Amino acid sequence: MPRNAAQWNRTPPLPPTHYVDPLVYTSEEILAQERDKIFARAWSIACHESEVPERYDYRTYRHPAGKNLVVVRGDDGTIRTFFNVCPHRGNTILYNPAGNAKHLLCIFHAFAFDCRGNCVAIPREKAGYQERIGKGDFGLRAVRTEVGFGGFVFVNLDDRAPALETFIGEALDGMRASLEAEPLEVFTFHRAIVRTNYKLWHDTNSEFYHDYMHYHNRQTSMAAPGYFERRYTAFPNGHAQVGDQVVNYEAYEGFKSRDLSFPGMALNQWKMVDLFPGMTYNLRGSSLRIDTLCPISPLETAIEFRGLGLKCDTPAERAARVHDYNTIWGPFGRNLHEDLLGVLGQGRALERGQTYLVHGREEDSTIHDEVGMRHFYAEWSRWMGRSSSDPSADGASGVNGAAHREAALS
């Protein structure tokens, strides 16, 4: 039966853990808090070590807390991360997404920094500053950096945050042997700017009920043995693993079984882990896809995709991995663009007003259970200190109060 306005705006007849208020996707004030309370404290993947393979290589990174960073491999081979900001007059130091530079040189007043973050040159230093301030006071802001879980460069803006191993816990144990048997290498990178909230991308990676949208998945996964027995495993800190599956690629016309896989994996095996607050490891046997998120505004998100194989790949092996990646996740692939359309549609609907978003399916934590999203929003609520089902600051509850609360919050 269709519902009138009051019915449309009523909370669903489910526990508050099983739905989300649309305000958490549309509020500028909530995004500002997410940057401070979540992204500024959580570990984020800045890039992969293979993107800075040589001494003095650098890679710039827009951190989801809103900071511009640069990852640099030093003269000692160590990978470090700094704010991409000159401490003199607050200018941007590096503009290119990647490069090689023995000194990081600010174009504004030619302050120079080495690859360990030391300020090594200030033009006419003594003439202007005498002994009052000098190179020793103008070091770059170092950001905690740990390389791991397949050679990814994780960074954390919070000097007091738990170590990366503690943050990840056991979430990646199911694929760690495959990730760490051989050094990995990025073979493709692209960034999509999508008019949707960043959490909705993480959601679509952590729920498989929407496999009905993917014709390819319906043929190769849903129809394959064991699909409905796949189970979610929830880990501390909001991470979740989706149960493994062997995919029947032969069931899709024009596709065939993979010729190779990652170490320790059966051919055509698929493993997937979603890390809080916005990273996904998606290992479809022969190639690894890593998603990272950066909110631009509540309904605008930059999603970065990296495809990886083994550094030791022969040219033929690499070509096979690239082919397998592209046929699923490339621009003419059979999966990724459909997911992008899914979250774009959610973004459009949210722009125009929406009711509660429901993730209330309970199927004993199997593949169409929405427990992955519930686990994420429970963690989100914990970090934010407000409920995802009723995030209002003033106690007003329900979608009915959303416009009022939005005004009150802004």
Ligand SMILES: [Fe+2]
């Ligand atoms: Fe999907």
